[in-house]
Amino acid sequence: MTSYDLTELVTGKAVYGMDAHIDGMLYASIEHPPVLGGKIKSVDNAEALKVAGVSQTVVLDPFKPPPAFQPLGGVAVLANSTWAAFQGRKKLKIEWDNGPNETYDSDQYKKELQETARKPAKLIRGQGDVDKAFASTESTFEAEYYVPLLAHAPMEPMVALAEFKDGKVHAWAPTQNPQAVQAIISSELGIRKEDVICHVTLLGGGFGRKSKPDYVAEAAVLSHKVGRPVKVVWTREDDIKFDYYNAVAAMYMKAALDSNGKPTAWLQRSVFPPITSIFDVNAVYGDPPHLAQGWTDMPYDIPNLRIENGPAKAHVRIGWLRSVANIYHGFAVQTFTDELAHRAKRDPADYLLDLIGQPRTLNFTGVDYPNYGASYDTYPWETGRLRRVTEMVVEKSGWGKRKLGKGAGLGIAAHRSFLTYVATVVEVEVNDDGDIRIPRVDAVVDAGLVVNPEVTKAQFEGAAVFGTSVARSGEITAKNGVIEQSNFDTYPVARINEAPYQTNVYLVESDAPPAGVGEPGVPPFIPALCNAIYAATGKRIRELPLSRTDLGKQS
Amino acid sequence: MANAIQFKVNGVARSFDGEPDMPLLWYIRDTLGLTGTKFGCGVGLCGACAIHKNGDATRACITPMSSLAGAEIRTIEDIGANGLHPVQKMWMQFNVPQCGYCQSGQIMQAIALLKGKPKPTDQDVDDGMAANICRCGTYQRIRAAIKAAAQESA
Ligand code: FES
Ligand code: FES
Numbered sequence: 093m094t095s096y097d098l099t100e101l102v103t104g105k106a107v108y109g110m111d112a113h114i115d116g117m118l119y120a121s122i123e124h125p126p127v128l129g130g131k132i133k134s135v136d137n138a139e140a141l142k143v144a145g146v147s148q149t150v151v152l153d154p155f156k157p158p159p160a161f162q163p164l165g166g167v168a169v170l171a172n173s174t175w176a177a178f179q180g181r182k183k184l185k186i187e188w189d190n191g192p193n194e195t196y197d198s199d200q201y202k203k204e205l206q207e208t209a210r211k212p213a214k215l216i217r218g219q220g221d222v223d224k225a226f227a228s229t230e231s232t233f234e235a236e237y238y239v240p241l242l243a244h245a246p247m248e249p250m251v252a253l254a255e256f257k258d259g260k261v262h263a264w265a266p267t268q269n270p271q272a273v274q275a276i277i278s279s280e281l282g283i284r285k286e287d288v289i290c291h292v293t294l295l296g297g298g299f300g301r302k303s304k305p306d307y308v309a310e311a312a313v314l315s316h317k318v319g320r321p322v323k324v325v326w327t328r329e330d331d332i333k334f335d336y337y338n339a340v341a342a343m344y345m346k347a348a349l350d351s352n353g354k355p356t357a358w359l360q361r362s363v364f365p366p367i368t369s370i371f372d373v374n375a376v377y378g379d380p381p382h383l384a385q386g387w388t389d390m391p392y393d394i395p396n397l398r399i400e401n402g403p404a405k406a407h408v409r410i411g412w413l414r415s416v417a418n419i420y421h422g423f424a425v426q427t428f429t430d431e432l433a434h435r436a437k438r439d440p441a442d443y444l445l446d447l448i449g450q451p452r453t454l455n456f457t458g459v460d461y462p463n464y465g466a467s468y469d470t471y472p473w474e475t476g477r478l479r480r481v482t483e484m485v486v487e488k489s490g491w492g493k494r495k496l497g498k499g500a501g502l503g504i505a506a507h508r509s510f511l512t513y514v515a516t517v518v519e520v521e522v523n524d525d526g527d528i529r530i531p532r533v534d535a536v537v538d539a540g541l542v543v544n545p546e547v548t549k550a551q552f553e554g555a556a557v558f559g560t561s562v563a564r565s566g567e568i569t570a571k572n573g574v575i576e577q578s579n580f581d582t583y584p585v586a587r588i589n590e591a592p593y594q595t596n597v598y599l600v601e602s603d604a605p606p607a608g609v610g611e612p613g614v615p616p617f618i619p620a621l622c623n624a625i626y627a628a629t630g631k632r633i634r635e636l637p638l639s640r641t642d643l644g645k646q647s
Numbered sequence: 648m649a650n651a652i653q654f655k656v657n658g659v660a661r662s663f664d665g666e667p668d669m670p671l672l673w674y675i676r677d678t679l680g681l682t683g684t685k686f687g688c689g690v691g692l693c694g695a696c697a698i699h700k701n702g703d704a705t706r707a708c709i710t711p712m713s714s715l716a717g718a719e720i721r722t723i724e725d726i727g728a729n730g731l732h733p734v735q736k737m738w739m740q741f742n743v744p745q746c747g748y749c750q751s752g753q754i755m756q757a758i759a760l761l762k763g764k765p766k767p768t769d770q771d772v773d774d775g776m777a778a779n780i781c782r783c784g785t786y787q788r789i790r791a792a793i794k795a796a797a798q799e800s801a
Contacts, residue, residue, distance in 0.1 A: 099739065102738045102739055102743075102744065103683070103723065103727055103731075104723030104726075111676075119677070144665075144666060173673055174676070174677055246746070246782055247693070247780065247782045247783070296685070296749075297745075299782075328687065328689060328693075547742075550785070553787050553788070556784065557781075579688055581690075587776075588789065
């Protein structure tokens with residue numbers, strides 16, 4: 093980032109993984125099995141070999157389940173230029189045996205997740221007696237939320253250059269995880285980890301995708317097979333279709349309400365295929381570290397509480413993406429909060445502050461709460477800090493005071509993730525056709541001691557844009573096990589005219605130990621935007637992305 | 648070959664007699680080794696590959712070599728070769744880049760925008776830059792840097 097020489101970044105001299113080069117290298121483009129776990133029945137490479145510049149094709153073994161970071165398998169086309177490799181690949185004729193994931197269909201899967209979410213599930217954290225409270229109360233409210241699979245789509249597609257020589261591998265790759273590069277190449281080639289030397293290049297974005305080095309292993313395996321250095325270049329289509337997606341999730345929420353509309357009992361249940369499924373084929377329940385992301389640690393002080401998680405089987409590779417499970421958990425909790433505020437005819441910011449309550453430290457005795465791997469003594473969950481960022485964002489955004497134009501609304505949300513407390517107010521304008529504009533975002537951040545305020549602010553500006561992409565159009569779907577999206581036309585990300593016009597970031601001065609800054613801006617942004625849309629239009633967003641909902645005025 | 652295509656890249660005369668359908672992007676990157684121009688989507692959707700063709704911002708990934716006869720191509724490497732361009736200076740002053748991968752394309756696009764609209768409005772910036780994706784989300788700073796560069800060159 094700004095520590096890197098900016099001059100190199102603005103003059104095109106910075107060297108990314110995509111730019112790695114060594115003399116004599118071949119370029120490779122790989123046709124992966126279209127369905128996860130698919131195998132090759134037959135290959136006809138005759139036409140591919142006729143393409144000028146193509147030297148050979150190589151069949152890659154399918155992975156042995158679970159997939160972890162193994163190459164997906166398929167057929168590689170090797171050539172003397174990237175373009176020739178791409179062209180040759182288009183000429184391959186491959187028959188696939190798609191395997192059991194061939195029946196994966198996102199519409200059907202969504203229904204299954206939602207049904208599971210309506211049924212009692214595994215208790216993660218609880219207190220009091222929710223059932224009794226529901227039975228004895230006059231007023232209850234329930235709602236369901238849904239967030240689809242999401243792709244990372246960093247600007248630089250997956251790419252890696254590797255050379256196998258004299259029993260050693262040198263790999264040049266944009267990777268967030270060089271140790272994993274060593275581990276997977278060592279196990280793929282049966283060489284020692286110490287004999288894998290990973291040269292980390294600049295990354296053209298990662299967002300978590302480049303911590304999973306399947307693409308680096310591909311380059312090493314190919315170089316080992318052909319005896320030349322090989323640079324594997326994924327197309328954008330490969331990137332979108334063969335990602336480790338952020339999990340699709342269904343959430344069910346129910347509250348018992350007193351005469352003031354305050355919850356006396358609270359049930360929340362999430363269902364999503366877990367990340368652990370890439371390491372364990374039988375994993376169906378959320379693992380503690382990811383449940384802890386905005387779910388186990390739901391911070392409101394409610395006497396009767398049940399936090400649950402239901403099972404879901406994965407049919408694609410699931411992975412972590414910028415803020416991970418906080419995306420869907422934060423969306424459900426913070427949207428539900430706003431729904432309850434409106435039902436109680438309360439100001440949503442006041443109501444949110446009421447639920448956050450007075451400053452206290454959450455007590456997770458007897459609960460599996462990993463706290464982002466950090467010591468709970470050093471990084472306790474302090475509701476006072478969430479309260480303070482919320483109060484500050486109310487003030488900074490002019491909440492309740494600002495004059496808004498026609499069709500405009502403000503929404504608020506607050507969330508702790510990666511040990512950082514963030515409250516966000518989003519202003520949205522929705523026109524008669526249902527197009528949205530985001531004139532202004534205010535985010536107040538308590539990330540403890542901030543070492544570099546400029547870089548931190550830029551991260552939160554970027555998180556607002558990232559959240560805009562998730563909310564507006566982020567959706568990956570499968571039909572017959574094949575991912576339906578392929579490039580920025582079918583998986584659009586926010587452009588300059590769609591992104592927030594102005595994001596103001598305010599850093600709380602703090603000498604608490606430093607905490608995360610790259611991810612925590614995303615989770616509160618999305619519900620704040622959706623709550624703003626409700627304020628502007630009266631339309632409640634319970635399902636992402638927004639492109640699924642017609643926000644236009646019915647004539 | 649007799650039918651070689653003649654054109655210039657960053658002022659240097661070049662001749663090409665290979666696959667006429669090959670996009671300029673791969674000639675620039677793989678043949679000339681000018682890797683400042685990036686591959687982002689390959690189909691004209693992201694602007695990471697923006698270069699100037701006869702002064703206009705053009706997507707190198709969908710510009711076939713066969714269309715280059717007589718063309719003057721300019722890449723990021725030539726911008727600021729003799730001192731940084733005002734756009735590059737403002738990009739640095741406003742700390743625009745995060746990962747930086749999209750920024751060659753953003754800068755090429757911004758320079759072309761300012762040529763046509765020396766005093767761009769917000770709408771002009773939206774119209775001129777909407778074809779360039781920045782997945783890191785640096786748009787707010789891009790807008791500020793473009794406006795400052797417009798002041799600078801005034
Ligand atoms: S790579 Fe050319 S527009 Fe995306
Ligand atoms: S700075 Fe990373 S994509 Fe623009």
